[in-house]
Amino acid sequence: MSKISLIIQREYLTRVKKKSFLVMTILGPILMAALMIVPVWLGMKDQDFQNIEVVDETGQFINQFENTSTLRYEYPFVSIDSAKETFYESKYTSILHITSAGKESVAVMYYKKQPGLNTVSKIENTLENSIRNLELKNQFNVTREQLDKINPKVTVKTVFRNADGSEENKSSTISTVLGFGSAIVIYMFIFLYGVQVMRGVIEEKTSRIVEIIISSVKPFQLMMGKIVGIALVGLTQFVLWIVLTGIIISVAQLALSQTIEITDKAMIGEVMNTQGAASIDTLETGTQIQEIINEIPIFKILFSFLFYFMGGYLLYGALFAAIGSAVDSEADTQQFMMPITIPLIFSFIVAQTVVQNPDGSLAFWLSLFPLTSPIIMMVRIPFGVEIWELILSMLLLILGFVGTTWVAGKIYRTGILMYGKKVNYKELWKWIFYKG
Amino acid sequence: MDILHVKRVYKNYASHTALHNVSLRVPQKSIYGLLGPNGAGKTSLIRIINQITAPDKGEVLFEKEPLSPKHIEFIGYLPEERGLYKKMEVGEQALYLAQLKGMNKNEAKQKLKEWFKKFEIENWWDKKVEELSKGMAQKVQFITTVLHEPKLLILDEPFSGFDPINTNLIKAEILALKEKGSTIIFSTHNMASVEEICDHIALINKSKKILEGKVKDIRESYRSNSYEIVFEGNMIAFTNALWTGFELLDTKSEKGRNYVRVKGTDDSKNVNSLISAIINDVRIISIHEITPSMNDIFIQKVGETQAEPENEGGSDE
Numbered sequence: 001m002s003k004i005s006l007i008i009q010r011e012y013l014t015r016v017k018k019k020s021f022l023v024m025t026i027l028g029p030i031l032m033a034a035l036m037i038v039p040v041w042l043g044m045k046d047q048d049f050q051n052i053e054v055v056d057e058t059g060q061f062i063n064q065f066e067n068t069s070t071l072r073y074e075y076p077f078v079s080i081d082s083a084k085e086t087f088y089e090s091k092y093t094s095i096l097h098i099t100s101a102g103k104e105s106v107a108v109m110y111y112k113k114q115p116g117l118n119t120v121s122k123i124e125n126t127l128e129n130s131i132r133n134l135e136l137k138n139q140f141n142v143t144r145e146q147l148d149k150i151n152p153k154v155t156v157k158t159v160f161r162n163a164d165g166s167e168e169n170k171s172s173t174i175s176t177v178l179g180f181g182s183a184i185v186i187y188m189f190i191f192l193y194g195v196q197v198m199r200g201v202i203e204e205k206t207s208r209i210v211e212i213i214i215s216s217v218k219p220f221q222l223m224m225g226k227i228v229g230i231a232l233v234g235l236t237q238f239v240l241w242i243v244l245t246g247i248i249i250s251v252a253q254l255a256l257s258q259t260i261e262i263t264d265k266a267m268i269g270e271v272m273n274t275q276g277a278a279s280i281d282t283l284e285t286g287t288q289i290q291e292i293i294n295e296i297p298i299f300k301i302l303f304s305f306l307f308y309f310m311g312g313y314l315l316y317g318a319l320f321a322a323i324g325s326a327v328d329s330e331a332d333t334q335q336f337m338m339p340i341t342i343p344l345i346f347s348f349i350v351a352q353t354v355v356q357n358p359d360g361s362l363a364f365w366l367s368l369f370p371l372t373s374p375i376i377m378m379v380r381i382p383f384g385v386e387i388w389e390l391i392l393s394m395l396l397l398i399l400g401f402v403g404t405t406w407v408a409g410k411i412y413r414t415g416i417l418m419y420g421k422k423v424n425y426k427e428l429w430k431w432i433f434y435k436g
Numbered sequence: 437m438d439i440l441h442v443k444r445v446y447k448n449y450a451s452h453t454a455l456h457n458v459s460l461r462v463p464q465k466s467i468y469g470l471l472g473p474n475g476a477g478k479t480s481l482i483r484i485i486n487q488i489t490a491p492d493k494g495e496v497l498f499e500k501e502p503l504s505p506k507h508i509e510f511i512g513y514l515p516e517e518r519g520l521y522k523k524m525e526v527g528e529q530a531l532y533l534a535q536l537k538g539m540n541k542n543e544a545k546q547k548l549k550e551w552f553k554k555f556e557i558e559n560w561w562d563k564k565v566e567e568l569s570k571g572m573a574q575k576v577q578f579i580t581t582v583l584h585e586p587k588l589l590i591l592d593e594p595f596s597g598f599d600p601i602n603t604n605l606i607k608a609e610i611l612a613l614k615e616k617g618s619t620i621i622f623s624t625h626n627m628a629s630v631e632e633i634c635d636h637i638a639l640i641n642k643s644k645k646i647l648e649g650k651v652k653d654i655r656e657s658y659r660s661n662s663y664e665i666v667f668e669g670n671m672i673a674f675t676n677a678l679w680t681g682f683e684l685l686d687t688k689s690e691k692g693r694n695y696v697r698v699k700g701t702d703d704s705k706n707v708n709s710l711i712s713a714i715i716n717d718v719r720i721i722s723i724h725e726i727t728p729s730m731n732d733i734f735i736q737k738v739g740e741t742q743a744e745p746e747n748e749g750g751s752d753e
Contacts, residue, residue, distance in 0.1 A: 003536055006535050007536075014521070014523065018523075203521075203522075206519075207519040208518060208519030210519075211513075211517065211519075212519075212577075213536065215487070215488055215513040216533070216537050419517075430450050
């Protein structure tokens with residue numbers, strides 16, 4: 001077995017076998033899934049059964065409320081006082097007391113079992129709708145059915161027209177989500193695993209094992225072995241996260257959908273909307289989404305994602321390794337971290353502007369520059385990028401990777417054997433030009 | 437035959453010279469002491485032999501071939517600053533290091549088991565390094581250094597961190613390896629161990645080699661024809677008897693006994709002439725020749741070069 005693959009293997013196995021890896025791998029998807037499931041589940045909790053006694057003093061709302069599997073309205077024609085008096089002997093879980101049916105009405109709900117937010121807003125909606133219908137009838141002599149007939153539904157479809165005359169269906173919403181999502185993933189990956197590379201180098205240096213290892217392998221092999229090994233750890237974790245999150249969500253979906261009836265599915269959608277989790281639904285209908293997804297170049301995005309994911313990580317990983325080699329402890333890394341974290345954080349912040357204007361000149365230049373392109377280009381790609389730009393950006397990233405790795409290798413080679421010396425940039429610069 | 441031939445090696449760092457025109461010949465199957473004060477350039481030389489760094493000028497021949505990556509598996513290196521991966525298990529780690537030296541896994545495992553048995557540390561195999569004491573870790577490290585039976589073994593202060601019992605254990609292993617045919621380069625400040633086990637030495641100071649040769653020859657060449665005499669009797673009578681060609685170095689009297697050190701003025705004045713000069717005047721209790729220890733030679737030689745003007749660059753370490 002070649003030496004570099006031995007190193008990769010060790011770096012990979014020691015990390016994957018750690019308890020913290022296991023914990024993160026399991027906790028990650030649980031947290032992710034929880035983020036998606038909990039809002040839905042909370043919404044469903046609101047669906048607890050309520051048997052509501054409606055005491056309507058206006059007489060306008062009799063039988064106006066729609067019974068569902070979880071909400072049952074009854075209209076027993078009693079006064080509010082007697083209803084209250086017998087409340088705890090009755091089967092009702094709450095009393096809805098309606099006193100007026102004007103433009104600004106207040107109704108009171110007495111409960112022994114707390115009604116969910118959703119139940120309350122449902123009742124409010126019903127009241128508002130009933131009052132609106134009444135007023136339509138009273139003031140303009142128009143029925144609800146008549147109004148619904150002329151209620152227009154307008155959607156604006158955005159179509160990109162290429163220079164060659166072909167047209168593409170693009171959705172800025174989906175593109176934004178897709179681009180921004182992959183940019184966040186790349187950003188996190190570079191940071192999390194770049195820092196791991198740095199820690200690994202510092203660990204080898206402070207434990208002094210580095211001298212033994214580089215008497216068997218070239219420092220460059222050790223550095224690359226570590227970077228690649230940790231990349232594989234990251235990929236493993238990433239894939240496990242996706243798979244586990246998928247499993248948890250589909251299991252949860254199955255479990256949730258069994259407890260509710262299909263009529264309530266819309267309700268879940270509504271809840272999710274209010275949580276902002278699926279705002280797409282409000283903008284585009286299902287078929288439109290399908291249409292747009294079909295038009296988005298999935299393979300191009302997937303390929304570029306993997307490319308920038310790895311390219312960005314390798315480029316930054318080498319720099320992180322160089323930093324690790326230059327210091328004696330993690331506390332000393334601060335001064336050297338700055339030049340690395342600044343382009344990363346900068347591109348992450350600018351990504352939000354780029355989403356607004358994916359074809360602007362800022363977006364263009366930053367998506368070519370190797371230190372920012374892994375994030376910025378990923379934001380742009382779902383919006384459509386000229387193929388030559390993409391190729392140029394990828395070439396520059398490869399060049400950037402080769403360049404930084406070369407420089408980092410030089411610094412690394414000298415740094416790992418340098419102890420007890422406060423290193424500054426001038427010193428690092430000199431190291432780059434040291435002879436073997 | 438020389439297993440290692442260092443030819444006119446120069447190595448400069450930005451702010452100082454580490455090695456200046458250093459040449460060495462390490463004979464096969466010898467134990468070769470590489471001596472020198474801190475910062476003399478020993479570690480730089482060792483790193484060059486290990487191909488961790490390359491010389492600026494000059495070359496190193498391993499069995500008459502210029503040093504190249506294929507020689508890595510013939511060399512074992514125990515650095516002065518030792519370390520292992522703390523979180524890794526002992527056996528797993530030893531296997532890893534052996535494989536990096538080019539051994540295959542099964543062979544390495546089998547040999548490791550033998551060594552662990554020999555050192556009675558079989559039950560450490562699954563322990564993490566951080567659970568071991570410093571001395572225990574040193575043992576493991578020694579095993580990983582010699583496991584691949586290197587032709588050339590470079591040990592930098594191999595006894596530091598060991599108690600006397602383990603020091604003897606390691607010493608015995610080093611001598612056994614020599615018997616099996618390994619050559620050992622032994623870098624140390626501990627002059628007593630140099631006299632005990634080294635055949636050859638080289639002394640490096642301020643980036644230059646200032647002495648090289650067989651330990652026996654060097655000590656021989658540093659004989660100064662001096663003697664220590666212990667006697668009872670009159671001190672004046674003794675000094676009168678000595679005028680024939682011995683110079684008095686120092687004298688000390690204690691409980692009626694005199695302790696005197698003298699030096700012959702030329703080579704014809706040996707222990708015989710000393711005895712005949714004084715035998716009639718005092719009662720001799722003992723006479724022995726003062727032979728310089730390696731420690732004396734070390735201090736003397738280093739002192740000489742220290743007194744010389746600074747060489748180029750100066751050193752900041």
